[in-house]
Amino acid sequence: xxxxxxxxxxxxxxxxxxxxxxxxxxxxxxxxxxxxxxxxxxxxxxxxxxxxxxxxxxxxxxxxxxxxxxxxxxxxxxxxxxxxxxxxxxxxxxxxxxxxxxxxxxxxxxxxxxxxxxxxxxxxxxxxxxxxxxxxxxxxxxxxxxxxxxxxxxxxxxxxxxxxxxxxxxxxxxxxxxxxxxxxxxxxxxxxxxxxxxxxxxxxxxxxxxxxxxxxxxxxxxxxxxxxxxxxxxxxxxxxxxxxxxxxxxxxxxxxxxxxxxxxxxxxxxxxxxxxxxxxxxxxxxxxxxxxxxxxxxxxxxxxxxxxxxxxxxxxxxxxxxxxxxxxxxxxxxxxxxxxxxxxxxxxxxxxxxxxxxxxxxxxxxxxxxxxxxxxxxxxxxxxxxxxxxxxxxxxxxxxxxxxxxxxxxxxxxxxxxxxxxxxxxxxxx
Amino acid sequence: xxxxxxxxxxxxxxxxxxxxxxxxxxxxxxxxxxxxxxxxxxxxxxxxxxxxxxxxxxxxxxxxxxxxxxxxxxxxxxxxxxxxxxxxxxxxxxxxxxxxxxxxxxxxxxxxxxxxxxxxxxxxxxxxxxxxxxxxxxxxxxxxxxxxxxxxxxxxxxxxxxxxxxxxxxxxxxxxxxxxxxxxxxxxxxxxxxxxxxxxxxxxxxxxxxxxxxxxxxxxxxxxxxxxxxxxxxxxxxxxxxxxxxxxxxxx
Numbered sequence: 001x002x003x004x005x006x007x008x009x010x011x012x013x014x015x016x017x018x019x020x021x022x023x024x025x026x027x028x029x030x031x032x033x034x035x036x037x038x039x040x041x042x043x044x045x046x047x048x049x050x051x052x053x054x055x056x057x058x059x060x061x062x063x064x065x066x067x068x069x070x071x072x073x074x075x076x077x078x079x080x081x082x083x084x085x086x087x088x089x090x091x092x093x094x095x096x097x098x099x100x101x102x103x104x105x106x107x108x109x110x111x112x113x114x115x116x117x118x119x120x121x122x123x124x125x126x127x128x129x130x131x132x133x134x135x136x137x138x139x140x141x142x143x144x145x146x147x148x149x150x151x152x153x154x155x156x157x158x159x160x161x162x163x164x165x166x167x168x169x170x171x172x173x174x175x176x177x178x179x180x181x182x183x184x185x186x187x188x189x190x191x192x193x194x195x196x197x198x199x200x201x202x203x204x205x206x207x208x209x210x211x212x213x214x215x216x217x218x219x220x221x222x223x224x225x226x227x228x229x230x231x232x233x234x235x236x237x238x239x240x241x242x243x244x245x246x247x248x249x250x251x252x253x254x255x256x257x258x259x260x261x262x263x264x265x266x267x268x269x270x271x272x273x274x275x276x277x278x279x280x281x282x283x284x285x286x287x288x289x290x291x292x293x294x295x296x297x298x299x300x301x302x303x304x305x306x307x308x309x310x311x312x313x314x315x316x317x318x319x320x321x322x323x324x325x326x327x328x329x330x331x332x333x334x335x336x337x338x339x340x341x342x343x344x345x346x347x348x349x350x351x352x353x354x355x356x357x358x359x360x361x362x363x364x365x366x367x368x369x370x371x372x373x374x375x376x377x378x379x380x381x382x383x384x385x386x387x388x389x390x391x392x393x394x395x396x397x398x399x400x401x402x403x404x405x406x407x408x409x410x411x412x413x414x415x416x417x418x419x420x421x422x423x424x425x426x427x428x429x430x
Numbered sequence: 431x432x433x434x435x436x437x438x439x440x441x442x443x444x445x446x447x448x449x450x451x452x453x454x455x456x457x458x459x460x461x462x463x464x465x466x467x468x469x470x471x472x473x474x475x476x477x478x479x480x481x482x483x484x485x486x487x488x489x490x491x492x493x494x495x496x497x498x499x500x501x502x503x504x505x506x507x508x509x510x511x512x513x514x515x516x517x518x519x520x521x522x523x524x525x526x527x528x529x530x531x532x533x534x535x536x537x538x539x540x541x542x543x544x545x546x547x548x549x550x551x552x553x554x555x556x557x558x559x560x561x562x563x564x565x566x567x568x569x570x571x572x573x574x575x576x577x578x579x580x581x582x583x584x585x586x587x588x589x590x591x592x593x594x595x596x597x598x599x600x601x602x603x604x605x606x607x608x609x610x611x612x613x614x615x616x617x618x619x620x621x622x623x624x625x626x627x628x629x630x631x632x633x634x635x636x637x638x639x640x641x642x643x644x645x646x647x648x649x650x651x652x653x654x655x656x657x658x659x660x661x662x663x664x665x666x667x668x669x670x671x672x673x674x675x676x677x678x679x680x681x682x
Contacts (some may be wrong), residue, residue, distance in 0.1 A: 215553065307527075309527060
């Protein structure tokens with residue numbers, strides 16, 4: 001036996017020392033190109049605080065579901081029923097708010113618990129539907145495509161049946177805070193959040209570096225760490241500044257002051273700040289990323305996607321894993337339903353229609369490989385943002401509706417082709 | 431070779447059928463500590479199926495398994511691991527999209543006190559064991575799809591060695607390897623044997639089996655034709671057992 005140790009990789013030099021994710025940079029680059037192009041085409045209306053604020057709240061619902069779709073696709077399944085699950089959970093939550101809590105339980109409208117009970121029921125419903133799908137896929141071995149194609153029809157119409165096709169509203173006021181414009185953190189709250197996020201980023205980078213040093217792994221040069229930290233913190237604070245820059249229209253402010261019996265001071269302005277739906281999306285993104293990278297559950301999801309037989313032979317219960325993944329997808333559909341119905345301030349019969357396609361497209365544009373084993377949470381969220389910016393950009397420029405969908409469909413196929421070429425160039429086998 | 435004590439593994443009257451076909455038909459085998467037993471036979475003779483029963487991938491229809499003389503209840507790969515049975519499969523059983531440490535610890539991840547996977551510690555452990563098994567192994571952080579056959583095999587072997595296997599099952603461990611890497615596996619088998627592990631080895635290469643094994647068992651059509659010590663038989667005897675399905679010594 002010799003005392004040879006595996007030589008450590010040579011330290012990287014130059015810009016490679018930054019160890020940036022080129023795929024991520026590519027997607028951010030694509031988003032910037034799209035934004036600039038629409039800004040020019042619309043005469044400077046695209047890159048404005050107002051439009052970017054709206055873009056973020058329009059993206060939230062699809063982006064939340066796309067994070068769950070990453071896990072589904074990574075394990076070589078598909079979920080075509082997310083839009084319909086969203087509708088059913090939305091219907092359950094709307095009925096809890098407008099009928100169960102005020103009338104059946106006699107708590108009246110506007111009870112402080114109403115929103116939370118509704119959300120809880122929605123999440124339980126989503127988890128139950130998802131777990132049921134997962135059971136059919138995992139234990140009865142029915143292909144996910146078929147199970148969720150059935151689910152697409154079943155849950156869409158369960159929602160219809162439950163509500164008799166009626167629009168249900170207005171929803172509870174606390175509940176509406178999750179919708180976007182009706183619930184924001186305000187300027188001060190947003191800055192506090194931004195600073196807290198910056199501190200957390202710094203702490204995470206430092207902890208990772210310390211951990212590497214403690215195991216004597218090579219670390220990035222200090223200047224590279226500082227550059228990465230500066231970019232991350234710059235992005236966080238820039239995002240907060242952008243959302244703060246969109247001020248509440250003065251008519252709305254006047255009405256608020258009048259409602260409190262006050263007179264609005266001359267020249268008073270107030271920024272919206274970060275919408276609660278975006279805080280929710282960021283929380284979901286962080287939790288899902290931690291699950292993907294740092295938990296056994298996440299490790300098993302990727303292992304199963306890479307080689308289901310190997311996962312099984314390693315003692316992983318892949319059937320139960322399937323149930324858990326689909327249940328998680330159901331929970332995320334319910335969270336998306338909160339955001340989507342709160343944004344509209346009511347539950348309508350057509351809520352979430354075609355969302356399954358947007359969600360799958362977002363995950364795939366974000367680099368999730370349909371053959372399984374590969375995908376990232378942040379990629380799916382940027383994928384959702386790219387889809388949404390194309391859609392609302394074209395609407396802003398005045399492209400006809402059929403042409404909008406033709407372009408979005410073409411972009412999806414193009415994005416996947418670029419991804420295939422990228423993978424070949426970078427030499428990855430998968 | 432001392433075969434007087436309690437066998438490490440006793441397989442007694444094992445049978446399993448798939449849709450009416452008796453893949454393994456009333457087979458009995460044993461394995462002693464520090465011994466290598468080879469399993470030979472045509473494709474479809476039932477070697478891999480028999481061994482998958484021991485490793486928990488299949489559940490037997492009838493028969494008993496004893497480990498260290500005690501009845502063992504093996505129904506899943508996780509059960510087999512509890513009895514320190516490790517398997518290196520023909521198909522390698524690696525997740526191509528994950529790196530070497532993730533594969534080595536798959537299903538048995540090291541975790542931090544918060545229950546999160548501790549990638550840094552797993553990487554450090556992987557570097558340590560790879561330094562011993564295959565000092566040329568560099569691509570610790572690459573997906574194993576980027577590795578050569580031999581490097582992939584060393585990840586699979588490292589998995590068995592790291593978790594202190596007492597019983598090692600190797601299903602054609604050298605099938606995908608070059609000359610140098612085959613030698614590496616052969617050396618490793620000798621080393622593990624010296625440490626007192628019992629090894630079941632499956633291969634098509636009769637020559638290799640004569641070199642590596644203490645005893646060889648030949649199967650045909652799901653049945654055990656015979657088990658012989660390698661010093662008692664010639665390569666031709668074994669070949670005729672494989673082809674004719676008859677034990678020349680028993681006939682004599």
